[in-house]
Amino acid sequence: MSSHGSHNDNIQHLYEGDQSKLYSGVLAHHHDVKSAESKAQVAKIWKVTLILSIITIAEVIGGLYLYHYVPKWFINSAFLILTILKSAYIVRVFMHLGDEVKWFKFCVLIPLTLFVWFIIAFLYDGGEWKSFNENNPARYDYHQTK
Amino acid sequence: MSHTTTAPAAPKAFGGGRSPFNVSYGKIMMWFFLLSDAFTFSAFLISYGTTRFFSAVWPDPNHVFNSFPFLGSGYPLMFVSLMTFILILSSVTMVLAVHAGHCNDKQGVVKWLLWTIIGGIAFLSCQAWEWTHLNHQGAWWGSFADITSPKDVYNHFFTPAVLESATPEHLSQSTNNFFNFFFTITGFHGAHVTSGVIFNIMILINTVNGTYERRGHYEMIEKVGLYWHFVDLVWVFVFTCFYLL
Numbered sequence: 001m002s003s004h005g006s007h008n009d010n011i012q013h014l015y016e017g018d019q020s021k022l023y024s025g026v027l028a029h030h031h032d033v034k035s036a037e038s039k040a041q042v043a044k045i046w047k048v049t050l051i052l053s054i055i056t057i058a059e060v061i062g063g064l065y066l067y068h069y070v071p072k073w074f075i076n077s078a079f080l081i082l083t084i085l086k087s088a089y090i091v092r093v094f095m096h097l098g099d100e101v102k103w104f105k106f107c108v109l110i111p112l113t114l115f116v117w118f119i120i121a122f123l124y125d126g127g128e129w130k131s132f133n134e135n136n137p138a139r140y141d142y143h144q145t146k
Numbered sequence: 147m148s149h150t151t152t153a154p155a156a157p158k159a160f161g162g163g164r165s166p167f168n169v170s171y172g173k174i175m176m177w178f179f180l181l182s183d184a185f186t187f188s189a190f191l192i193s194y195g196t197t198r199f200f201s202a203v204w205p206d207p208n209h210v211f212n213s214f215p216f217l218g219s220g221y222p223l224m225f226v227s228l229m230t231f232i233l234i235l236s237s238v239t240m241v242l243a244v245h246a247g248h249c250n251d252k253q254g255v256v257k258w259l260l261w262t263i264i265g266g267i268a269f270l271s272c273q274a275w276e277w278t279h280l281n282h283q284g285a286w287w288g289s290f291a292d293i294t295s296p297k298d299v300y301n302h303f304f305t306p307a308v309l310e311s312a313t314p315e316h317l318s319q320s321t322n323n324f325f326n327f328f329f330t331i332t333g334f335h336g337a338h339v340t341s342g343v344i345f346n347i348m349i350l351i352n353t354v355n356g357t358y359e360r361r362g363h364y365e366m367i368e369k370v371g372l373y374w375h376f377v378d379l380v381w382v383f384v385f386t387c388f389y390l391l
Contacts, residue, residue, distance in 0.1 A: 033249040041245055049238045056234065060227045063390045064208070076391055083386040087379050094241045094375045096368075103159060104167040108177055115188055122192045126199025133200070 048093045055082050176369045180376045183338075187380050190334065191387050194327040201320045203312045205303040207389045210324075215275055226389050229272045230381065233339075236265025237378040240346075244371040247364025252353060255367060259350045262374065266343040273336050277329070287329050290321040328388060335384055338377045345370045 031037050059082055067075045092098040097105060159166040167174060198204050212222040239261035246254025283302045284290070290299065293314050300309060300317050303324075309317070349370050358364045 031249060033246065033251045033254060038245070038249055042242065045238060045241050045245065049234070052234050053231070056227065056230055059386075059390055060223050063223050079386055079390045083382055086382050090237065090375055090379050090382070094237055094378075095372055096244075101159070101166075101168045104169055104174075104177075107167070108181060111181060112184065115185075118188070119192055119195070122196045123199050126196035129200035130202065134202070 044093065048089050052086055052089060055086050058082065170365065172365065172369055173372070176372050180372060183376065184380075187331075187334070187383070190327075190331050191383060194331065194387060197323050197327065201323065202316045203304070203308055203320050205300075205321055205324045206305050206308070209305060210280075210303050211276075211389060213279055223389060225272070225276065226385065229269055229276075230385050232265055232269045232272065233378050233381050236262050236269065237375050239265060240371050240374045244364075244368050247358070247367040250359075250364070252356075252359055255353050255358075255364060256350065259346055259353065259367075263343055263346045263350065266339055266346065266374075270336060270339055270343070273332065273339075277332075280325070280328075285321075285325045285328075287326055288322070289325055290318055293318045331384060331388070335377070335380055338380065342370075342374050342377050345373060 059079060062075055062078060097108065169177075208222040211226055213219045214221040214225045239258045243255050243258035243262060246252075246258055284299060295314070295318065297309060297314065297317065300321055303321055304312070304317070349366055352358060352366065353364075358366060
């Protein structure tokens with residue numbers, strides 16, 4: 001218990017100065033550009049670049065040709081899955097979220113998952129309005145389409 | 147409290163004395179700013195989706211976006227694929243700049259930041275061309291609001307079958323909504339790219355002047371890098387919502 005108290009006095013000045021001593025994040029691991037570790041990292045970056053490019057090309061092929069032949073719901077689900085895959089690679093590797101501690105990942109990712117409900121609720125609402133417009137005799141569109 | 151005298155246990159994440167997230171204050175704040183910015187962009191895209199879901203007809207992206215500079219029309223999705231590729235590559239050069247920063251490699255940071263800035267400017271130029279092109283076809287904020295317009299004004303935006311069967315009211319309403327959302331969302335994204343390019347130029351000047359070398363670390367490159375990757379991330383979603391779905 002008391003060990004925390006003595007720590008606090010020692011680190012107080014660090015909050016106003018060089019913060020890099022408070023954490024041991026990526027910055028603390030300086031390494032040489034020509035080291036094997038550095039080369040492996042660069043190789044990983046280029047590998048992810050290749051994956052992102054392949055996904056984009058697949059999406060464009062889907063958007064250009066495939067949508068004539070496969071059901072709309074199927075191609076749209078494929079687009080959404082590929083989009084989420086692409087964004088996961090960008091966040092995990094390019095933004096280094098994969099290298100952060102568990103607590104920090106949760107702080108960023110949990111609020112975003114709440115959006116799933118937001119999206120479903122609003123799209124459903126839009127769809128309801130469309131069916132209301134099409135099926136309600138009081139609406140102008142009803143007489144147009146009949 | 148006899149155990150305090152034995153070998154010290156690993157400190158608890160929230161026990162005090164260290165950052166529980168193991169991240170500096172500046173980086174945490176950049177992440178939380180980006181989280182709030184993601185909410186803004188998501189709200190835009192969700193309202194676009196809601197409007198699209200309640201519309202009887204909707205412009206077809208393969209018709210709206212089928213032109214390429216100097217080649218004319220008939221190249222659906224090609225130009226926007228090029229834009230997407232430019233932005234992904236500039237994200238790659240940014241992550242290489244961050245990596246060079248980890249290695250305290252000043253020359254590497256300068257080189258990769260320059261490439262990132264070139265990529266950002268190339269993307270903005272492409273967007274300027276696309277906006278100009280669509281504007282020449284009559285599209286802008288609030289355009290196509292007149293329901294008495296003949297159907298030919300929508301020729302560029304719909305498949306012939308949809309154009310044939312849709313009512314003038316539906317064509318006018320959906321085209322008007324589509325372009326309001328298109329210019330607002332790609333404009334808001336373009337404003338982010340513009341400020342990202344400005345931040346990149348600022349940190350490039352600081353790197354050349356040796357500011358980060360004297361500071362002992364290149365964390366500022368990481369923070370601006372996070373912002374730049376986020377801009378790329380948003381484009382991934384804009385690309386899907388406007389050009390693919």
